[in-house]
Structure formats: C-alpha cells, structure tokens
Amino acid sequence: MALGEGLIDKQGVRHRMAGLLGLVTSYETRKLHLGYRRARLRAPMPGIRAGTALRGHEFHYSTILEQPDPPLAEVDDADGTPVAETGSRRGRVTGTFFHLISAEEPSSPREHAQEEALTLTTGSR
Numbered sequence: 001m002a003l004g005e006g007l008i009d010k011q012g013v014r015h016r017m018a019g020l021l022g023l024v025t026s027y028e029t030r031k032l033h034l035g036y037r038r039a040r041l042r043a044p045m046p047g048i049r050a051g052t053a054l055r056g057h058e059f060h061y062s063t064i065l066e067q068p069d070p071p072l073a074e075v076d077d078a079d080g081t082p083v084a085e086t087g088s089r090r091g092r093v094t095g096t097f098f099h100l101i102s103a104e105e106p107s108s109p110r111e112h113a114q115e116e117a118l119t120l121t122t123g124s125r
Contacts, residue, residue: 001025004021010028037077038054064084
C-alpha cells in the first residue's frame with residue numbers, strides 16, 4: 001500500500017503514497033482478507049526467478065480499488081481458488097499483500113516442465 005498511488009482512509013479521505021506502483025487501496029469499507037496462499041511468479045524478483053511457486057499467507061482489511069500495473073503472480077487460496085490480490089510490478093518495483101513463508105519445490109515432472117517452459121518464455125533464470 002505504501003508503494004502505491006493512494007490510500008483511502010476510514011473516513012473516505014485519499015492520502016498520497018509513494019507512487020512507485022499504480023495501486024490504490026481503501027480502508028473505507030473494511031473487508032477481511034485472510035488465509036494461506038500459493039503464488040506463482042509471473043516476473044522475477046530479486047533472488048527468485050519467474051515461474052517459482054511460493055507459499056505464504058495474507059492478512060489485511062483493505063480493498064484494492066485500482067491495480068493498473070501488471071500482476072506480479074498468479075495467486076490461489078488454500079483451496080486452489082484464484083484470488084484478486086496478485087501483487088503488482090512496475091520496472092524493478094514489486095509489491096504484494098502476500099507474506100512469504102517459503103519457496104515451493106516442483107512436486108511433479110509436469111510442474112518442473114511448466115516451470116522450465118515459463119523460464120524459456122520469460123528469459124529469466
């Protein structure tokens with residue numbers, strides 16, 4: 001949220017943030033976002049290549065109003081249902097509500113092949 005364009009508080013007042021990402025979030029109407037997540041990176045992050053699957057959790061009360069930047073990852077909840085909080089990326093800046101626990105090792109030859117195919121198409125390793 002701090003890296004985004006703006007944050008709307010409980011009273012509906014918009015506050016300017018760092019502006020490194022286009023994200024605008026709001027606390028005006030609180031909604032709990034809670035649970036374990038699996039994120040598959042669509043772009044590399046420092047020390048982590050694109051295609052890597054990560055395990056973590058999400059806990060926040062804010063709502064995303066605008067997210068114009070490309071998604072950082074494809075994110076699913078513990079049941080495998082996609083969630084809207086995909087994170088964002090703009091140049092070398094990345095941001096996400098996702099709190100990383102650990103990287104996930106490919107569990108099958110198919111997942112390993114998918115990871116390698118993504119690496120070939122994105123050029124990151």
